[in-house]
Amino acid sequence: MDFIIKNHHKENYSMIYNKFVQDKNLNLELKGFGVYLISKPPNWVININQLSYDLNIGKDKVLRLINRMIELGYMYRYKKEVAFVGKGELKNLYYFSDDKDLLNKTTEPFRSVATTPQLSLSAFPTVASPSMGTSSLDIPVMKTPTMENNSYNNTSDYKDIIEKEDNKKETTLTNTLSIRTYLKEILDDTTIINLLRVKPDITIDEFKNLYKMVNLEFKAGLCNNINACLVKAASGKWSFRYNVVDNEELKIHRVLKGKLNYYIDYFSIGSCSKNEILTKFLNECQKYDENLVSPYYKELKEKLES
Template sequence: MNQFILKRPLCSNFTQISNEFLHDNNVSILARGIGVFLLSKPNNWVINQENICQELEIGRDKLKKIFTELIDHGYMYKCRYITFAKKNEQSVFFYISDSKEHLYNEVISRDVKNKISTTQMSISPITKSPLLKNSNTENSHSNIINFNKDYLSFKNKENTKKENNNIIDPLLLDFLSIHLDEITKNNVLKITPKITLEKFKTLFEKCKIEYNLGFSKNFNSTLILALKGEWRFQDDLKIDKKLKKDRRILMSKVEYFKDLYLETKEPQESILNKFIENCKSTYSQDLIDEYSELLKNEIA
């Protein structure tokens, strides 16, 4: 018998799942298992976290992490429909697919377009003004019309300014929708609405490295702090430590060449040249220039 994987043809009660998802080693085996469980449900089955926790006997925090992992890798999408949700009804919905491309085309891109269209601002112009029934009706009518014109002019300028300030790169919106949950995405847009996709991707990858190396306990929190300029990356800390060390050594060299000048009475230019020659193979030109100037003042 030369078959180790035993398969049988099925006509009912089975699920088709793409190997793209099943063999994606970037996703943990547990997340893939939950994904398979969800993909086995009917298309109109509403993904409810509490029900899943009860059915699979899994903790809410653990399931939340699994969902976040699936969202981060593009197999799941989370969105809110607060406008249409009644009190005590579910307003957060999850979509899952075994294909990132299919999920993006069928759900994410449409949701992003809908959000963009609903944020477009419009003004309904005032076409009529109520007439006041008194002896000054004509003047009052004229004043109201003038007020309406001034008000509309002001509102048009105000809204135009707001629209210009709130222009967000659609590609950035797509990227955020694929990789972040709704709350984190909104926080990103609130903190840095004008950030370019390229700059955000660079910061996103740096935060990913911090998280994967264990320097960060929560990826989303790290990303928000980094956008605020409140997160110190390990690479930056290493650079800072090296810079402090270089400055300390250069300061000691300044003291050494100052003493050399006082001992030998060599010309200042000669001492400066020796200092530069001694430093040029090890330190940056900016630092050399800075401490050369310091030495020059010391021996002047």
């Protein structure tokens, strides 16, 4: 009897190298990320903003996954040496393969360019644009049967997103390109626009300090959304609490946030009513200060009613 039941589809499927799936250096999260990438056609541009949206995870997490993949040799980052990045253009181009040797062989010309700054990039037309639909390089190209239509290219989608946001908040895009270019490596475009709207003169050093403080707030369970908190803090509408609350209170916030998430998931199972869930939550939180519990109770109630 077969315990691993395999399909025999002749279309709408992907092939993946077993050596990648069985690599013990890759955790389940990285393997899932790699499987998602390999399901895309060869000309699909790896874009951090779009991956964050499609996978419903934060941009920071996407960057961590990519950086780990690069460390393990399954991805390669090609950074174009340009002073300014045009609208809708990517400065960093990412290459992925489930075969390290194939990735190294395929990206060898780019690696050579990276170590030879005087070499003209005109010899590599595919690097001049984020679209890699056609390649004029005489190097092996990764070819895998994919779940997507191979004629599809996501470059135009990315440009459309940028253009729509630019049209909405055109006045905010008159800021210096240096800070905007820096922010694009960390934040999504909507957050960048909102941030520069409330504080158009923010410097890179100011942002670094603000971002660090917001992350501490988030890790301590004092805010629910890093990007929203960042914009509020930049506008002066957020009071940082991480540095003023003691360690014991921080532990309580973490516990309450954990209970909040637990009961949201518990409610989704459908075994208890909304009122039963709220009662259970309050009963478990009786030993904590009411002022600390109240915001989490209110949020839980809103989540259950939504």
